[in-house]
Amino acid sequence: MVDRTDEWAQSVHAACSVMGLSPEEARKHTQSIILRPKRERSQFSTVAEGVSQSIHDLSEFIAANKRDYLSSGKLTEQGKDKVEEQVGQAVRAITQHLDALKDGVVAAQEPADGRQALVNEHSAAHLHGAVLVLVEQLHSVTASFDKCRAVRYQQSLAKELRQHRKVPQSALLNNQKAARQEQHSSDGGGSDAGNGSMQQVQQQDPTRQLLEELTSAAQQAQGIERSMREITTINQMISTAVMQQAEMIETLYNNAVDATQHIKRGNVDLKKTIKLNRSSRYYLLVLMVTLSLMLLFFDWFNS
Numbered sequence: 001m002v003d004r005t006d007e008w009a010q011s012v013h014a015a016c017s018v019m020g021l022s023p024e025e026a027r028k029h030t031q032s033i034i035l036r037p038k039r040e041r042s043q044f045s046t047v048a049e050g051v052s053q054s055i056h057d058l059s060e061f062i063a064a065n066k067r068d069y070l071s072s073g074k075l076t077e078q079g080k081d082k083v084e085e086q087v088g089q090a091v092r093a094i095t096q097h098l099d100a101l102k103d104g105v106v107a108a109q110e111p112a113d114g115r116q117a118l119v120n121e122h123s124a125a126h127l128h129g130a131v132l133v134l135v136e137q138l139h140s141v142t143a144s145f146d147k148c149r150a151v152r153y154q155q156s157l158a159k160e161l162r163q164h165r166k167v168p169q170s171a172l173l174n175n176q177k178a179a180r181q182e183q184h185s186s187d188g189g190g191s192d193a194g195n196g197s198m199q200q201v202q203q204q205d206p207t208r209q210l211l212e213e214l215t216s217a218a219q220q221a222q223g224i225e226r227s228m229r230e231i232t233t234i235n236q237m238i239s240t241a242v243m244q245q246a247e248m249i250e251t252l253y254n255n256a257v258d259a260t261q262h263i264k265r266g267n268v269d270l271k272k273t274i275k276l277n278r279s280s281r282y283y284l285l286v287l288m289v290t291l292s293l294m295l296l297f298f299d300w301f302n303s
Helices: 005-019 023-034 043-070 077-109 121-188 190-302
Strands: none
Touching: 005 023, 043 077, 043 121, 077 121, 121 190
């Protein structure tokens, strides 16, 4: 293969000279021919890149606050709630963008005003595949934060249980103290018996109140534990549903890719068949013309 770049440059320079262009304009024209302008990025690509960057930023934010979030003394409960709120806002915003991408792909497949669709089925399958990748990335990030949140709730539950376990010890000490006072009052005589019984009643009232508070706190702890189990179950159900949907979308995407490959191979085979058909027609025409000429020649020769 011969390099004819110099000849091409001379031809372009000569054509620009004939057109009356200045050397600077000729240089710009030559560069515009060699260096083609970049294609403008589609709105889907711009939004998808923004969503990918948002997911990356969310992952870095979770990783930066993970240690403080799980530590007991680093952040207060209000600070941890603020971290959860920020993560929730980011997830909701990213989900809205993903829904917009899905709706945009579906809308691009539908013909509008009698015109053809902006994208065909195969291009739409590739776009859905890109959205699926972003959904899986977001699911991976949210799953890691859900684990951190579950650890936090377990720590809170354990802390409440430790606090409630301290109450029976104080109640037991009060009961022992009341028993000693009762015994002391009984040893003191009949005049002090009435006072001892009054003191015992007065001391039993706070004990009963503490026991009632303990029972109420235990019931609240059980309710919190049940709520935690329900929330965990719901999160697992949602995660399972999302993964099943992602697997279905991935299956559809793989089927679309396989269909695209089959269509490409079919187009190649069809082109080969058309080419063979044309060549066979050409050979058949040549054969018919040759036979006709031979018949005419034999007829002329016999006559």
